[in-house]
Amino acid sequence: MSFMVQIFKLQMKTIDVKGMACPMPLIETKKALKEIEEGESLKVIIDNATSVINVLRFLEDNGVPVEKTQAGNITELTVNKQDSDIENAEVDEYCTIDLPPDNNFVLVFAKNRIGEGSEELGKMLVGGFLNTFKEMEKLPQKVIFLNSGIDLVLKGSPTIPILKEYEKSGVELLACGTCLEFYEKVDEVAVSKVSNAYDILNATINAGKVISF
Numbered sequence: 001m002s003f004m005v006q007i008f009k010l011q012m013k014t015i016d017v018k019g020m021a022c023p024m025p026l027i028e029t030k031k032a033l034k035e036i037e038e039g040e041s042l043k044v045i046i047d048n049a050t051s052v053i054n055v056l057r058f059l060e061d062n063g064v065p066v067e068k069t070q071a072g073n074i075t076e077l078t079v080n081k082q083d084s085d086i087e088n089a090e091v092d093e094y095c096t097i098d099l100p101p102d103n104n105f106v107l108v109f110a111k112n113r114i115g116e117g118s119e120e121l122g123k124m125l126v127g128g129f130l131n132t133f134k135e136m137e138k139l140p141q142k143v144i145f146l147n148s149g150i151d152l153v154l155k156g157s158p159t160i161p162i163l164k165e166y167e168k169s170g171v172e173l174l175a176c177g178t179c180l181e182f183y184e185k186v187d188e189v190a191v192s193k194v195s196n197a198y199d200i201l202n203a204t205i206n207a208g209k210v211i212s213f
Helices: 003-009 024-035 049-059 120-135 147-153 160-168 177-182 197-205
Strands: 010-015 041-046 066-071 076-080 107-108 141-145 174-175 193-194 209-212
Touching: 010 024, 024 049, 041 049, 041 066, 049 066, 049 120, 049 177, 049 193, 066 107, 107 120, 107 197, 120 160, 141 147, 147 160, 147 174, 147 177, 160 174, 174 177, 174 197, 177 193
Parallel strands: 010 041, 107 141, 107 209, 141 174, 174 193
Antiparallel strands: 041 076, 066 076
């Protein structure tokens, strides 16, 4: 074994988060990044599709280069630590603010449009409604995306800019992980957390009001 290979191995830290549910893989990744020096590498081994997409978004949003390799249901993320402030980044919310008490309501998009009839009109209405809520300063606490509603958070969706504004304003976006996997769209998420049935049901049960489209 050459001297250079030995040095590389010393500089590659590995963490195995298989079997862990979110947010633990995020927490462990952030912790490991704190323990290595700038320029060193970290390998994260994950077996949960939801955790993969959330860790990827966390790293990419904070300017940390990452390479992804897949072998069956095992994903390896290789991270090269750069000069970033990721140690101070929140793993749960990147930009959290307190919403007013009267914003205790949740929006649920169970399809990629509003209403029946013209599909084209229904898709136009989605953006209109989201913009109107923001103009009325009545943002929901959470927005949930189910079934074909996940289309609204995928790359290329015209609703991505307004949804990113929602996130920056403290609104939590939750996309159904089972739905994303069913439609094979997990890797196309551009905004929103990949969530699960427990978190989605908990959000609706504890909301003062649920508005479903």
